[in-house]
Amino acid sequence: HAKSEGKNNFQFYRDDLNVKAHDRLLLENRIRSAIEEEYFQLYYQPQVDVRTGELVGLEALIRWIDPEKGVIPPIEFIPLAEDTGMIGKIGDWVIAKACEELKAMHAQGLPNVKVAVNVSPYQFKHGAHLCEVIESSLKKYDLSSEYLSLELTESILIEDIEETILSLNKLKGLNITLAIDDFGTGYSSLSYLKSFPIDVLKIDQTFIRDILSDESDKAIVTAIIAMADQLGLDVLAEGVETQAHNDFLIEKGCHYAQGYFYCKPKPLDELVEFWLAR
Numbered sequence: 001h002a003k004s005e006g007k008n009n010f011q012f013y014r015d016d017l018n019v020k021a022h023d024r025l026l027l028e029n030r031i032r033s034a035i036e037e038e039y040f041q042l043y044y045q046p047q048v049d050v051r052t053g054e055l056v057g058l059e060a061l062i063r064w065i066d067p068e069k070g071v072i073p074p075i076e077f078i079p080l081a082e083d084t085g086m087i088g089k090i091g092d093w094v095i096a097k098a099c100e101e102l103k104a105m106h107a108q109g110l111p112n113v114k115v116a117v118n119v120s121p122y123q124f125k126h127g128a129h130l131c132e133v134i135e136s137s138l139k140k141y142d143l144s145s146e147y148l149s150l151e152l153t154e155s156i157l158i159e160d161i162e163e164t165i166l167s168l169n170k171l172k173g174l175n176i177t178l179a180i181d182d183f184g185t186g187y188s189s190l191s192y193l194k195s196f197p198i199d200v201l202k203i204d205q206t207f208i209r210d211i212l213s214d215e216s217d218k219a220i221v222t223a224i225i226a227m228a229d230q231l232g233l234d235v236l237a238e239g240v241e242t243q244a245h246n247d248f249l250i251e252k253g254c255h256y257a258q259g260y261f262y263c264k265p266k267p268l269d270e271l272v273e274f275w276l277a278r
């Protein structure tokens with residue numbers, strides 16, 4: 001009995017794998033044509049100085065706008081785009097678009113604001129190309145490099161340390177801002193913080209969510225803020241959803257925040273309108 005059941009399970013398992021491989025191939029083809037058709041849009045979310053309420057940055061968050069399925073969030077296509085290398089082209093598009101739209105926002109009443117762009121491990125590994133795209137986009141839209149910030153995850157920091165330092169130094173050499181995204185969720189050693197040219201730590205939203213009730217989260221966030229302060233790094237808290245979250249962060253000396261409490265990610269025009277009317 002057990003034997004035949006095992007066999008059936010194997011059969012189901014294999015069919016399931018085939019379905020998954022098939023779905024994956026379909027999605028891959030759809031992403032490929034979305035790249036050709038430029039079916040993407042950037043949404044922007046404010047990054048705010050918690051003490052003054054001033055808008056300091058806008059994080060560009062990609063959406064796939066499918067003619068049939070509507071708005072598709074990044075979690076549904078970025079991982080496969082990363083695995084297949086398609087993120088290279090998507091990432092180039094994001095950098096150029098973010099620069100173009102930042103220029104427009106500067107002209108539409110949001111001067112001196114930075115744009116923060118998420119950069120994937122694949123893009124980081126192709127560092128020479130990444131630098132070229134950044135330089136040519138800044139030049140094309142006549143933007144100073146001080147207006148561009150890159151958000152990198154800790155996963156890029158764990159491979160080859162020497163090579164990572166070289167790549168980061170080349171990016172930093174462009175005079176842009178470098179931020180570590182989702183800080184505290186990776187498995188990298190803290191020692192990188194003293195050897196890498198990082199400017200900002202973005203505290204992951206999972207630490208902020210229950211910060212009023214969870215003593216461990218409280219301790220972790222308090223410690224990250226204190227450590228960043230000692231190291232001369234800026235700290236930005238992600239996923240700030242309530243006044244109470246915000247008050248806690250101000251009390252602990254966190255200078256920057258981002259989250260639904262301030263504003264959800266919105267397309268350029270809506271964002272400008274919302275922010276200026278607020």
Ligand code: C2E
Nearest residue numbers: 061062073074078094118119120239240241259260261265
């Ligand atoms: P991330 O860079 O850590 O971005 C933060 C995510 O949290 C965004 O989700 C944002 O919409 C969401 N968020 C912002 N405020 C709040 C809040 O108060 N509460 C909650 N619960 N969530 C909040 P989104 O836009 O779905 O993006 C998810 C992830 O996809 C990003 O995480 C980033 O890793 C990736 N991503 C987005 N755009 C790009 C891109 O252009 N290139 C690459 N490589 N990755 C991207």
Ligand code: MG
Nearest residue numbers: 059118151181
């Ligand atoms: Mg980010």
Ligand code: MG
Nearest residue numbers: 181182204238
């Ligand atoms: Mg994040």
Ligand code: MG
Nearest residue numbers: 181182204205
């Ligand atoms: Mg994230």
